[in-house]
Amino acid sequence: MTKWLVFLLAAGLAAGCLASARLDGGGDEQAKTRRGRLRALGLGVALLVIAVCVIRFLRAQSRPVAHARGSSFALSATSSSSATLWLVLAILAAGVLVALRWRRALWIVSAALMAAAGYGFVRARDYGNAALYNTVFHAAQPMAVAIPRIVNTAGRAPSPAHRLALSVTLKHATVGFSLPVLSSVVPANNVMSYLVLPLTYAALLLGGWLAWRALDGRSAAVRLVVGKMAEAKKQGRHWGILLLPAAIVTAELLAPNIWFGPGAANIGWTVALVGGTLLLIRRWPVVAAWLATAGLAALGLAGLYLAGSWDSGRWPLPLTPDGSVFYGAVDVSSHAMIYPATVQAVALIALACWLVPRTMPATLRLLGTGSQAELATRVRRLAESRAAAADTAAADLRRLERDLHDGAQARLIALGMNLRAVERLIPTKPEAALALVAEARETSARALTELRELVRGVHPPVLADRGLADAVRALALDCPLRVETDIDLPGRPPAPVETACYFAVAEILTNAAKHSGAREAKVAVSHAEGMLRIAVTDFGVGGADPANGTGLAGVERRLATFDGILAVSSPVGGPSIVVLEVPCALSSPKISSC
Amino acid sequence: MRVVVAEDLFLLRNGLVRLLEAHGFEIAAAVDSAPDLLQALLQDEPDVAIIDVRLPPTFTDDGLRAALEARRAVPGLPVLVLSQYVEQLYARELLAGDAGAVGYLLKDRVFNDDQFVDAVRSVASGGTVMDSEVVAKLLGRRSREETLARLSAREREVLELMAEGRSNSAIAQRLFITEKAVSKHSTSIFAKLDLVPSDDDNRRVLAVLAYLNG
Numbered sequence: 049m050t051k052w053l054v055f056l057l058a059a060g061l062a063a064g065c066l067a068s069a070r071l072d073g074g075g076d077e078q079a080k081t082r083r084g085r086l087r088a089l090g091l092g093v094a095l096l097v098i099a100v101c102v103i104r105f106l107r108a109q110s111r112p113v114a115h116a117r118g119s120s121f122a123l124s125a126t127s128s129s130s131a132t133l134w135l136v137l138a139i140l141a142a143g144v145l146v147a148l149r150w151r152r153a154l155w156i157v158s159a160a161l162m163a164a165a166g167y168g169f170v171r172a173r174d175y176g177n178a179a180l181y182n183t184v185f186h187a188a189q190p191m192a193v194a195i196p197r198i199v200n201t202a203g204r205a206p207s208p209a210h211r212l213a214l215s216v217t218l219k220h221a222t223v224g225f226s227l228p229v230l231s232s233v234v235p236a237n238n239v240m241s242y243l244v245l246p247l248t249y250a251a252l253l254l255g256g257w258l259a260w261r262a263l264d265g266r267s268a269a270v271r272l273v274v275g276k277m278a279e280a281k282k283q284g285r286h287w288g289i290l291l292l293p294a295a296i297v298t299a300e301l302l303a304p305n306i307w308f309g310p311g312a313a314n315i316g317w318t319v320a321l322v323g324g325t326l327l328l329i330r331r332w333p334v335v336a337a338w339l340a341t342a343g344l345a346a347l348g349l350a351g352l353y354l355a356g357s358w359d360s361g362r363w364p365l366p367l368t369p370d371g372s373v374f375y376g377a378v379d380v381s382s383h384a385m386i387y388p389a390t391v392q393a394v395a396l397i398a399l400a401c402w403l404v405p406r407t408m409p410a411t412l413r414l415l416g417t418g419s420q421a422e423l424a425t426r427v428r429r430l431a432e433s434r435a436a437a438a439d440t441a442a443a444d445l446r447r448l449e450r451d452l453h454d455g456a457q458a459r460l461i462a463l464g465m466n467l468r469a470v471e472r473l474i475p476t477k478p479e480a481a482l483a484l485v486a487e488a489r490e491t492s493a494r495a496l497t498e499l500r501e502l503v504r505g506v507h508p509p510v511l512a513d514r515g516l517a518d519a520v521r522a523l524a525l526d527c528p529l530r531v532e533t534d535i536d537l538p539g540r541p542p543a544p545v546e547t548a549c550y551f552a553v554a555e556i557l558t559n560a561a562k563h564s565g566a567r568e569a570k571v572a573v574s575h576a577e578g579m580l581r582i583a584v585t586d587f588g589v590g591g592a593d594p595a596n597g598t599g600l601a602g603v604e605r606r607l608a609t610f611d612g613i614l615a616v617s618s619p620v621g622g623p624s625i626v627v628l629e630v631p632c633a634l635s636s637p638k639i640s641s642c
Numbered sequence: 643m644r645v646v647v648a649e650d651l652f653l654l655r656n657g658l659v660r661l662l663e664a665h666g667f668e669i670a671a672a673v674d675s676a677p678d679l680l681q682a683l684l685q686d687e688p689d690v691a692i693i694d695v696r697l698p699p700t701f702t703d704d705g706l707r708a709a710l711e712a713r714r715a716v717p718g719l720p721v722l723v724l725s726q727y728v729e730q731l732y733a734r735e736l737l738a739g740d741a742g743a744v745g746y747l748l749k750d751r752v753f754n755d756d757q758f759v760d761a762v763r764s765v766a767s768g769g770t771v772m773d774s775e776v777v778a779k780l781l782g783r784r785s786r787e788e789t790l791a792r793l794s795a796r797e798r799e800v801l802e803l804m805a806e807g808r809s810n811s812a813i814a815q816r817l818f819i820t821e822k823a824v825s826k827h828s829t830s831i832f833a834k835l836d837l838v839p840s841d842d843d844n845r846r847v848l849a850v851l852a853y854l855n856g
């Protein structure tokens with residue numbers, strides 16, 4: 049009977065989530081999409097599961113049976129009316145939360161998962177003395193005594209029953225909360241309890257991922273981290289982060305009692321290990337990525353050796369007091385466990401192999417196995433950029449032809465006609481002829497101006513004369529902004545690269561003058577390790593986006609012909625930084641100009 | 643007045659020579675490459691040289707570089723540099739050193755032979771002549787916007803002509819005002835731009851150009 053009520057409510061919750069998502073989803077834009085609805089549903093179910101776990105746990109606690117670790121996690125079929133009431137309330141709360149504040153629901157789910165993971169670690173590692181579990185569990189005790197006193201400022205002495213209730217609640221709220229989540233998925237069966245660790249890792253990953261999603265660009269700090277990660281990813285330096293799990297697993301393998309068991313080390317070890325690893329990752333991301341790859345491979349090999357040597361007892365590293373070995377997500381404590389350990393070892397080796405081309409491209413090239421896929425991508429990119437270059441060149445020629453046809457050519461025709469008229473007028477009306485001659489001179493001057501502009505557009509003379517360095521200086525001088533230049537080019541890039549870069553800088557400076565509202569800009573040109581790098585910075589309004597115009601997109605296309613790239617960083621409010629990088633070699637040292 | 647002409651295109655070289663001779667100049671040498679030019683400048687010691695920027699052997703800015711080199715050897719050697727296009731970068735290089743006696747003009751300016759000949763004479767006598775395109779770009783700088791906004795429209799016109807290197811009388815003629823009015827405007831401009839006034843035409847041009855370039 050009560051079970052039916054619960055099912056009914058659960059169905060109602062699901063339907064309510066769907067409906068609320070359809071009906072504007074509590075004002076959240078994302079909730080209107082199909083994904084949003086699915087998410088609402090998933091969150092509702094997750095919250096429900098958590099609620100069920102908490103209630104079951106509370107019930108188990110309220111029974112006088114001492115709650116020993118791993119004693120009974122099975123769902124009890126009986127249900128008291130008060131538990132049903134709790135459940136109903138929980139379902140209603142979950143529904144309301146998902147409908148109105150799905151982000152907060154996401155938070156709760158992820159926090160629950162993390163807490164479950166924390167508990168899972170304690171459970172998996174806490175053999176024999178239950179020290180850690182008890183420590184955390186009883187940490188709540190003093191609070192349980194203190195808080196009722198603070199709450200009861202009215203002077204009413206808290207009744208013993210009141211105090212007991214609060215103490216129990218607080219205990220559950222701290223550590224106990226995570227217990228039921230895990231216990232509901234891990235039966236107390238002995239073999240299956242080996243799953244605690246893998247499940248714990250899964251819960252940790254899922255919880256972390258959800259928390260990440262919940263944060264998603266909300267706070268400035270997260271944006272900073274995301275930005276840093278994106279930057280690292282862009283430079284292919286993000287694999288270093290894998291060093292953190294590799295280091296932790298290695299530390300556990302080498303010193304099983306480092307965190308758990310008798311003589312578990314204090315928090316200092318954790319800080320030293322995690323902090324040191326993070327520092328290494330941040331300071332030397334490339335080295336960290338290398339180490340992570342090598343470390344994962346080594347862990348994999350160690351796992352294979354462990355599996356092979358377990359039965360003969362030749363494993364050289366220290367064991368836990370239980371006589372087992374902590375190997376990542378697998379605790380090797382008996383012959384049966386060498387199979388999951390082997391699986392994990394192979395997976396780690398596979399992961400390391402997969403990482404090698406990503407973290408050690410140079411090594412790969414050394415081995416002469418520059419992968420086929422890489423070549424294929426490159427060929428495709430070259431084909432694309434070549435087609436774009438050919439299109440651009442054709443369009444440029446067409447434009448040139450039209451400009452000449454409508455401009456200089458037309459003016460020369462007019463000039464010829466003018467002169468012919470002058471010829472006729474001279475004998476009869478010399479003053480009129482004089483006026484026409486002045487006009488002819490004007491026309492030829494204008495034709496010259498137009499031709500000059502055309503020539504600048506095709507190939508700027510100063511670039512031909514002096515090369516990129518001085519041409520960029522000339523651009524800086526021509527720009528209405530005050531442009532500071534910092535140019536360090538010991539030679540000249542190939543002519544086509546020079547031209548492309550010149551027009552790129554011209555476009556970027558024109559943009560700065562046209563859109564940014566800045567008074568000053570900076571241009572830095574340098575060449576290092578086979579890469580020409582130009583950075584143009586202005587301190588204007590920001591908001592530059594190649595997608596909003598033709599100029600920057602054109603520059604991007606033109607640079608692509610040379611495997612060059614254009615990167616725009618222009619947050620609203622500025623500053624705008626446009627960086628272009630083109631791989632190229634510099635030819636003979638600069639002939640000193642003047 | 644003895645002139646060296648350096649221009650590689652036969653048609654233009656001939657045209658220049660004819661124009662100059664028609665205005666009473668004496669052609670000391672008419673050369674068509676940078677090495678010849680350098681030799682002519684250092685040996686013939688002309689009163690003024692008219693030099694095309696682009697010359698053999700490399701057909702880049704050889705003419706300009708020869709001119710700069712000659713001026714390093716003989717400071718203040720009067721050179722008038724002509725080109726199909728003007729670059730502020732080159733203008734700066736020519737102006738560097740404050741020696742005066744330089745000119746930098748678009749080739750188109752020979753269309754108006756009177757003004758062109760005035761420019762040649764001005765350079766020969768130690769003056770500075772800048773093309774109006776260079777000056778217009780200098781005045782268009784945003785960093786100078788505020789101070790230049792203090793000038794009246796007329797003062798701006800006067801400033802522009804002053805920067806091109808024209809004398810008071812030339813400016814007066816051009817703007818249809820009296821010379822006295824021009825000098826009044828120029829005093830006012832110098833006051834507004836916080837420049838030290840100067841009666842010497844050449845000092846004045848250099849001060850204005852230095853200010854605009856700064």
Ligand SMILES: Nc1ncnc2c1ncn2[C@@H]1O[C@H](COP(=O)(O)OP(=O)(O)O)[C@@H](O)[C@H]1O
Binds near residue numbers: 586588
């Ligand atoms: N330096 C800048 N500061 C602010 N906004 C910029 C800047 N550069 C470009 N933008 C913005 O980015 C858009 C794209 O630029 P671009 O591709 O050059 O097109 P456009 O032809 O409009 O210049 C511009 O329309 C402008 O709104």
Ligand SMILES: [Mg+2]
Binds near residue numbers: 599
């Ligand atoms: Mg643009």
